Amino acid sequence: MKIKKVTIADIANELSVSKTLVSLVLNGKGDSTSINKNTQQKVINKAKELKYIPNQVARGLRMGKTKTLGLLVADISNPFFARITRTIEHYAEKEGYSLIVCSSDEDKDREIRLINMLLNRQVDGIIMTSTLDNPDIIIQLVADKVPMVLMDRYFEGVETNYVGVDNRDASKNAIKHFIKNGHTNIGLITLTPGYISSLMDRKQGYIDAMYEADLTITEKNFLEIDYENLKNKDYSTIKSFITNSKPTSIFTTNNSIAIGCMEVLRKLKLSIPEDISLITFDDVELFKFTSPALSSIAQPIEDIGKQTVSIILEQLKTGNLINKRKVLNTKLIIRDS
Amino acid sequence: MKIKKVTIADIANELSVSKTLVSLVLNGKGDSTSINKNTQQKVINKAKELKYIPNQVARGLRMGKTKTLGLLVADISNPFFARITRTIEHYAEKEGYSLIVCSSDEDKDREIRLINMLLNRQVDGIIMTSTLDNPDIIIQLVADKVPMVLMDRYFEGVETNYVGVDNRDASKNAIKHFIKNGHTNIGLITLTPGYISSLMDRKQGYIDAMYEADLTITEKNFLEIDYENLKNKDYSTIKSFITNSKPTSIFTTNNSIAIGCMEVLRKLKLSIPEDISLITFDDVELFKFTSPALSSIAQPIEDIGKQTVSIILEQLKTGNLINKRKVLNTKLIIRDS
DNA sequence: ACACAAAACTAAATCGTTTTAGCAACATAT
DNA sequence: ATATGTTGCTAAAACGATTTAGTTTTGTGT
Numbered sequence: 076m077k078i079k080k081v082t083i084a085d086i087a088n089e090l091s092v093s094k095t096l097v098s099l100v101l102n103g104k105g106d107s108t109s110i111n112k113n114t115q116q117k118v119i120n121k122a123k124e125l126k127y128i129p130n131q132v133a134r135g136l137r138m139g140k141t142k143t144l145g146l147l148v149a150d151i152s153n154p155f156f157a158r159i160t161r162t163i164e165h166y167a168e169k170e171g172y173s174l175i176v177c178s179s180d181e182d183k184d185r186e187i188r189l190i191n192m193l194l195n196r197q198v199d200g201i202i203m204t205s206t207l208d209n210p211d212i213i214i215q216l217v218a219d220k221v222p223m224v225l226m227d228r229y230f231e232g233v234e235t236n237y238v239g240v241d242n243r244d245a246s247k248n249a250i251k252h253f254i255k256n257g258h259t260n261i262g263l264i265t266l267t268p269g270y271i272s273s274l275m276d277r278k279q280g281y282i283d284a285m286y287e288a289d290l291t292i293t294e295k296n297f298l299e300i301d302y303e304n305l306k307n308k309d310y311s312t313i314k315s316f317i318t319n320s321k322p323t324s325i326f327t328t329n330n331s332i333a334i335g336c337m338e339v340l341r342k343l344k345l346s347i348p349e350d351i352s353l354i355t356f357d358d359v360e361l362f363k364f365t366s367p368a369l370s371s372i373a374q375p376i377e378d379i380g381k382q383t384v385s386i387i388l389e390q391l392k393t394g395n396l397i398n399k400r401k402v403l404n405t406k407l408i409i410r411d412s
Numbered sequence: 413m414k415i416k417k418v419t420i421a422d423i424a425n426e427l428s429v430s431k432t433l434v435s436l437v438l439n440g441k442g443d444s445t446s447i448n449k450n451t452q453q454k455v456i457n458k459a460k461e462l463k464y465i466p467n468q469v470a471r472g473l474r475m476g477k478t479k480t481l482g483l484l485v486a487d488i489s490n491p492f493f494a495r496i497t498r499t500i501e502h503y504a505e506k507e508g509y510s511l512i513v514c515s516s517d518e519d520k521d522r523e524i525r526l527i528n529m530l531l532n533r534q535v536d537g538i539i540m541t542s543t544l545d546n547p548d549i550i551i552q553l554v555a556d557k558v559p560m561v562l563m564d565r566y567f568e569g570v571e572t573n574y575v576g577v578d579n580r581d582a583s584k585n586a587i588k589h590f591i592k593n594g595h596t597n598i599g600l601i602t603l604t605p606g607y608i609s610s611l612m613d614r615k616q617g618y619i620d621a622m623y624e625a626d627l628t629i630t631e632k633n634f635l636e637i638d639y640e641n642l643k644n645k646d647y648s649t650i651k652s653f654i655t656n657s658k659p660t661s662i663f664t665t666n667n668s669i670a671i672g673c674m675e676v677l678r679k680l681k682l683s684i685p686e687d688i689s690l691i692t693f694d695d696v697e698l699f700k701f702t703s704p705a706l707s708s709i710a711q712p713i714e715d716i717g718k719q720t721v722s723i724i725l726e727q728l729k730t731g732n733l734i735n736k737r738k739v740l741n742t743k744l745i746i747r748d749s
Numbered sequence: 750a751c752a753c754a755a756a757a758c759t760a761a762a763t764c765g766t767t768t769t770a771g772c773a774a775c776a777t778a779t
Numbered sequence: 780a781t782a783t784g785t786t787g788c789t790a791a792a793a794c795g796a797t798t799t800a801g802t803t804t805t806g807t808g809t
Contacts (some may be wrong), residue, residue, distance in 0.1 A: 093789045129534040133765030135469045157494035176513040195468040366703030446756045470795035665765045
């Protein structure tokens with residue numbers, strides 16, 4: 076049934092040499108351990124002949140490293156995370172690392188399970204966008220010296236690596252753009268788990284801008300929508316928010332909310348930007364082609380991925396935990412909305 | 413530097429019992445091997461106390477299975493694959509499987525390297541959208557009894573599992589729609605690696621429809637664009653295709669090409685559908701909101717993922733290779749383009 | 750008090766690698 | 780002739796689990 080796999084022992088037996096020798100040669104340590112060139116070639120040939128495939132699992136057990144990184148995102152099907160994943164894969168691969176990818180679905184318990192799964196699997200490091208409200212587990216990971224980078228979301232007071240953007244400033248600029256264009260009733264729609272740092276900062280940026288412009292903010296300016304509802308495309312709360320608060324402009328804190336918002340506006344036969352203006356965090360390629368083209372805050376996705384990998388690799392190479400914070404720049408793209 | 417990890421031996425030592433006992437208890441085999449309830453509880457408590465985390469790598473080595481699946485897609489940042497990945501993750505997780513995700517980038521050599529990487533890592537099975545022109549490696553995998561499912565793309569004459577859609581029929585219907593609306597000069601834009609089955613079938617569906625309607629087809633009806641150019645947003649070939657062939661309608665064989673096409677049409681100041689109609693394979697959520705809303709062929713993404721996992725799990729459970737072909741239905745969504 | 754079964758537990762092998770510590774043979778230098 | 784070094788190789792331990800094939804202890808019936 077199951078085909079017997081070729082091991083180092085098979086090669087050793089066929090050539091009547093020791094496993095040690097085979098291992099040494101196959102790991103390129105033949106020269107430094109003064110193994111006969113001839114013998115080396117024989118081993119290499121035999122390995123090829125038998126189609127030897129090294130067993131990374133055995134290797135991982137012995138060496139205590141798996142050359143695997145855990146990547147925990149909120150939702151891999153969200154284009155923002157999908158694109159980040161692609162760049163992370165790209166840079167990780169260069170150094171021989173593979174990725175175990177998983178989605179927390181913005182569910183705290185699920186995230187904890189997944190972190191444990193990744194630890195079970197002995198990943199060499201974890202990259203994550205955490206949705207936890209309580210960073211105890213993260214603190215534990217730091218204490219256990221697990222190489223880690225928080226992406227997109229950090230925790231106040233937790234000493235670990237972080238790569239993200241200046242959410243507060245970016246949002247502030249977007250809102251200032253609204254204000255400059257004469258808006259005073261500006262709505263903000265964000266996600267319910269109120270403790271996600273990136274989302275909190277985006278909200279704070281909104282508040283900053285409003286405050287600076289001496290505009291009043293009340294509860295009627297804010298809507299928080301459940302991730303679950305968003306996922307199920309249940310946009311009823313958005314609908315009632317818009318009909319009740321009647322904002323002249325809306326800022327959404329991520330791309331999925333923006334899509335929900337467009338859906339609702341269309342249903343309500345409200346047009347953008349005539350009736351309501353819209354700016355959203357996260358740029359998606361197609362926003363350029365939506366009707367109207369959506370204004371958005373673009374994150375430097377390529378760079379986020381690159382920096383993230385670079386930090387985690389530095390930890391893996393040096394063996395020391397480091398504590399870096401990279402705050403990258405966003406770009407406010409004003410289109411027609 | 414590196415914190416010593418708690419092993420089964422630590423628990424055994426602290427309680428002065430054997431490793432065997434600990435292992436048995438922790439695997440829920442305590443009752444069936446008649447281990448004292450009291451002892452069992454002690455082991456469980458101690459494991460919790462020491463924060464024992466089972467080492468999946470050691471487990472994988474001993475048991476010969478890693479509870480990991482390899483998922484090889486063309487490009488994880490493409491929404492089509494990102495969404496499929498999400499559903500595969502979902503169904504795989506239910507049975508305790510994690511995913512090593514990687515992107516071939518439509519590059520044959522890269523794909524071969526990635527397949528070997530997955531085998532190295534002893535994944536229990538491989539799900540892939542292969543971009544190979546020569547299926548020798550796939551045939552070898554079948555011979556080696558590696559559990560596998562081809563997704564989206566199959567190989568003629570290779571006896572293995574496949575989950576996908578009826579590309580030929582779906583495309584044919586789309587083209588028929590064009591023809592019904594009076595189009596005779598219908599362009600088709602597809603990807604260069606001409607041997608990807610799904611893309612070939614989509615082209616064939618086009619030919620079928622044209623043939624049935626007695627419309628002539630020449631080379632001027634077709635454009636193949638390099639994946640590399642598409643990735644780099646170099647749309648020059650699309651531009652010259654449109655200006656030279658002057659089609660009144662265009663069928664694109666995937667979502668990225670459609671986006672490139674919209675970009676070019678915009679640059680050429682040609683409007684959809686007045687100057688040129690457009691239908692594309694693959695539906696993306698935002699197509700609903702593009703200007704104009706893009707007509708498309710939607711694949712049953714949820715179902716593709718579900719069936720794929722179900723087939724690979726069946727193989728893993730029974731230990732037998734099976735040979736299933738699931739051809740699912742698409743939906744032609746006619747919007748305004 | 751003795752046999753016999755059931756309950757409770759364990760030593761050691763195993764999975765496929767890497768690596769430490771060392772052996773044997775031969776060459777070179779003193 | 781003896782020490783010293785180099786070349787070429789290997790045995791065995793280790794990584795952390797699971798599992799086979801036991802052994803020992805306890806309980807029950809006669």
